[in-house]
Amino acid sequence: MKIVLIGYMSSGKSTIGKHLADKLFLPFIDLDIYIEKKEKKSVSDIFKNKGEIYFRLIEHKYLKEILISDQKVVLSLGGGTPCYADNMNLINTANTISFYLQTSIKELVDRLTKEKDDRPLIASLEDNKISEFVAKHLFERRVFYEKANFIIKTEGKSKSEIIKELNVSLQ
Ligand code: S3P
Numbered sequence: 001m002k003i004v005l006i007g008y009m010s011s012g013k014s015t016i017g018k019h020l021a022d023k024l025f026l027p028f029i030d031l032d033i034y035i036e037k038k039e040k041k042s043v044s045d046i047f048k049n050k051g052e053i054y055f056r057l058i059e060h061k062y063l064k065e066i067l068i069s070d071q072k073v074v075l076s077l078g079g080g081t082p083c084y085a086d087n088m089n090l091i092n093t094a095n096t097i098s099f100y101l102q103t104s105i106k107e108l109v110d111r112l113t114k115e116k117d118d119r120p121l122i123a124s125l126e127d128n129k130i131s132e133f134v135a136k137h138l139f140e141r142r143v144f145y146e147k148a149n150f151i152i153k154t155e156g157k158s159k160s161e162i163i164k165e166l167n168v169s170l171q
Pocket of ligand 1: 078
């Protein structure tokens with residue numbers, strides 16, 4: 001069985017995923033890092049040199065590769081993964097439990113403004129445009145995110161509170 005964490009960029013998928021995996025003594029896979037290792041290039045470089053369509057193709061390919069293996073694992077996806085190539089149905093029909101880490105737009109914008117250089121989709125936006133971009137983008141994406149088995153609201157909660165909630169849903 002795989003525990004899959006879904007959510008917008010900067011929603012805490014990787015941090016929470018790593019901690020949850022440690023707590024459950026399971027291996028942890030961050031899909032972006034998996035892609036970077038396989039392609040020997042950063043996600044930013046893949047976007048820059050080969051474009052987003054190519055990125056979505058390999059993202060789908062590597063997601064399938066991970067889902068097909070019978071490894072028990074905690075898997076954090078990229079923010080866009082559930083929204084392309086029927087990935088969300090693929091996730092839900094594999095042997096998985098999926099969680100959407102739901103974060104407020106304000107919290108996402110605050111974090112993304114500080115971290116935007118690592119995120120090719122927003123790297124070229126001026127700071128005062130990030131809020132509008134995130135609001136629209138999240139509106140388009142939430143239908144996919146909401147297909148997760150559980151929705152965990154993370155606003156104002158500590159890492160350990162979030163992990164406790166995930167654990168309760170896993171019982
Ligand atoms: C993306 C999110 C990124 C990464 C890529 C595209 C997206 O992952 O996969 O830059 O479309 O939201 P994080 O959510 O880990 O930042």
